[in-house]
Amino acid sequence: MRRQDMNELVASIFSGLIIDENEQAYFVQKNGITFRLEKTEGVHALGDAVEGFGYQNQKEEWCMTTNIPTIRKNQYGLGEVVGSRRDLGVFVNIGLPDKDVAVSLDELPVMRELWPKKGDHVMITLSVDEKGRLWGNLADEKYFQALGKPADEELLNKDVAATVYRLKLVGTFVITDDYHLGFIHPSERYQEPRLGEKVAARVIGIRPDGSLNLSLKPRAHEAISDDAAMLLALLNRAPENQMNYTDKSDPEEIQKMFGISKGQFKREMGNLMKQRLVEQKDGVTRLVKKND
Secondary structure (H helix, E strand, C coil): CCHHHHHHHECCEEEEEEEEECCCEEEEEECCEEEEEEHHHCCCCCCCEEEEEEEECCCCCEEEECCCCCCEECECEEEEEEEEECCCEEEEECCCCCCCEEEEHHHCCCCHHHCCCCCCEEEEEEEECCCCCEEEEECCHHHHHHHCCCCCHHHCCCEEEEEEEEEECCEEEEEECCCCEEEECHHHCCCCCCCCCEEEEEEEEECCCCCEEEECCCCCCCCCCHHHHHHHHHHHHCHHHEECCCCCCCHHHHHHHHCCCHHHHHHHHHHHHHCCCEEEECCEEEECCCCC
């Protein structure tokens, strides 16, 4: 078996002939290499030609699947991160039943806290090394430029969901669910998002090329002060998410309980009520649940 023949078949679509079978699987041959095809994928007969995707599973057995992954050599797709290993990189599910693909730490941020976490998504293609091992390779900027589509002015000040695909000192590069490219300047975020992280962003500008300037910070009227955050935290921990303090409560009781003046208490509560985060009724302030 030539290494070149093997590497050409791994992570590729090809047709082979069924030369044998047992109770669980068919055995498909191509260029002198035999691949295992599970019978759960369909019924075939000896001598049939079968088209599928070749790979090595976790046990390093040669396998074929007729459920062809979107992600393969020279074909990019979004894969879900399922784990990581400090000395290797992150593992991505590309749809194979018994094999996750590693993205090498050489392609990941130097700071490990910025690595994708389980549940994040990365855009990758596949490659095969000299030993026939399968690797995931991150899509480069050129690919995203070709994938992205220009946005129009109607998106200005709208909220968008986006996935981080590139981290640079100048800022964070993302692609929205609608395939618009976006940029987040460090001044428009409280902390740097991870590679592959899904973020909720706001469109603060549209560039001449149709890409977006985004912010991860709340709108001015949505921002809440430290005192308001403290009141929300107390309500979250309180029994039934309510407390027996309102705008009409005694100033001394408010000062003793919360450490702020009644005037400040009223301002913060007013802000929270305008945003429908809390409500006051019958001498009680309670948290407004999202499904209320």
